[in-house]
Amino acid sequence: MSKISLEVIQPTKCKVNDDYDHVIIPGVDGDFGISENHTPFITKIRPGILQLFLGNKLDKYAIHDGFVTVDNNQVTIVCDVIEQENEINLKRAESSKERAEKRLKTISGEIDFRRAEHALKRSLVRLGLGKN
Amino acid sequence: MANIKEIKTRIESVRSTKQITNAMKMVAAANLRKAQDRIIKARPYADHINTMLRSIKFKNATNLHSLIADVEEVGKSAVIVVTSDRGLCGSFNYQILKEALRYIKQNPDAEIICLGKKGFDYLKKRTDKIIKSYVNLFNEMNFSVSRDVAAQIIDLFLEQNYNKIDVLYNEFKSAIQQNIVVKQLLPIIPSESEEMSTLDYLYEPDEDTIIDELGKKYINVDIWRIMLESSAAEQGARMTAMDSATDNAAELIDTLTLKYNRARQAAITKEIIEIASGAEAIQQ
Incomplete structure (x- = not known):
């Protein structure tokens, strides 16, 4: 093949x-x-x-x-x-997830919002893979 | 006697200066190797993005995105001046700033973005066109730093409606040679490459989105490469400058030692003569 x-x-x-x-x-x-x-x-x-x-x-x-x-x-x-x-730092991903969630609730600007959203997505991917 | 002591102090101080310049030379040599290594590693990334961008531009030649559109002659422009953060690197900063002044004379309306502390310190006294400056970024140089810089420059380009942004930097040629380069950063000109893919790609989501993202990536990697080049050139310049400073210090130490020995000998001779003539006077 x-x-x-x-x-x-x-x-x-x-x-x-x-x-x-x-x-x-x-x-x-x-x-x-x-x-x-x-x-x-x-x-x-x-x-x-x-x-x-x-x-x-x-x-x-x-x-x-x-x-x-x-x-x-x-x-x-x-x-x-x-x-x-094995390269994923779970602690860091966890804390950046919390940070992004907090920011998503407070910020209003569109760019900031998208940035935080992206950060949240990244940390979720890391957590998803790291916890397996 | 005071003279001898003075020379001795002088020798000591030159010796410690020599030690410092020698150490700086070693550090610069090590940093240079690191920077060269990074330049080589950044190359495939830059090449690939360039090829992708070219294939899109080739296909989509009529309706161009603002990041890669052709330059129109009217409008504002800006120039990025890349210098080092630290001194003691020979004529490295002087050369680039001389070129920058020439550029400013030719384009009096161009606004200036400074990368590096030395350039900012020098230019802020001579022009009021500086709109942005980044200092102390070469110490902790990594890709995320250059990515932030690139993102801000792209925002500036789009917000301020510049028709172009040029960049002025030192290109690394060899440890003893730097070339000053003036080139257009934005709008992007994808460089000619040998292996031009003629394949008709399928784009997902669509070409405009891809161009937008790809253009930004291209600027990212271009800024990264420019910073690497400049820092390699800086380390090279510092290495050569410190090498000749060490040589000069050694030479100075030799001259001073000779002087010291002569003075010492003269003092001894003088003392012997004094004793001898004293003894002679007693005998008589």
Whole structure:
């Protein structure tokens, strides 16, 4: 079975560079799976969990923003932050969740609201993955 | 005798200065290596975003987003001047500020954004066009700092209706050479790349949203790269400057030691003559 090669590029390093059978990526319009020979495709990522399948192994990463390009069985993700399960700081995620919730109740500006909402989403993703 | 003591104090002070400059040289060399490493690591990210942006611009050439539209000649402009936060790095800041003054002369209406304390301190006395300044950001340099800077610059660009923002910075060439670069930051000009993807991509949600986000990411990474370049160049300049300062100090110590020995010898000779002539006077 042929594979798709996945690369995750961050501004300070290249994190993942491997072949997988199948990947599931959280896109802005919903999670989508990519298997081999997917059509060329560009999309934005929403905070969620990136799942990488290889054989009967499954790697999970928390991912918060960025873009995916699918091009000829080459999947490239550019993002600022990506964390594996064991890298997540649960305490920090918990406190940032509380902070974001508190801010959402008090602030009024649209930009601030969206920022807090995004922070809340990020912390929820981290908690969701970290507690498994 | 006072002279000898003076020289001795002087030698001591030069010696301790030499120790400091030597240590600074070592630190700069280590930081330089780190900065170079970061530049290399940032490259794939920047390249990929550039390719994506180009493929979209290529496809969607008529209806462009304001971040990547072509420059119209009328309107306000701004310039970002990137200097260091600290001194003792040779002509690093002087060169860039000279260029900045020239730029200001040519574009008297351009508003100025300062990145780095040295540039802000220098320019605030010479112009009242500074609208924003960021100081002390090179000490704790990481991507989130540059991301904040980039976000604020993008907001400024969109709010103030600038027709363009230029950036002036030192590019790292080698440890002993820095190049001054003036380039247009906004609107974005995706640079030509060899591997131009001609694939017709599917965009989700839609092209405009993607361009908007991608453009912002591009500026983020561009600012990050510029800060890395500038800091690598700064460390390089500091390393060379401190290296020659150390050499000069060593030379000065040699000259002073020679002087000291001569003075000491002269004093001894003088004393012997005094004793000898005293003894002679007694014998007679």
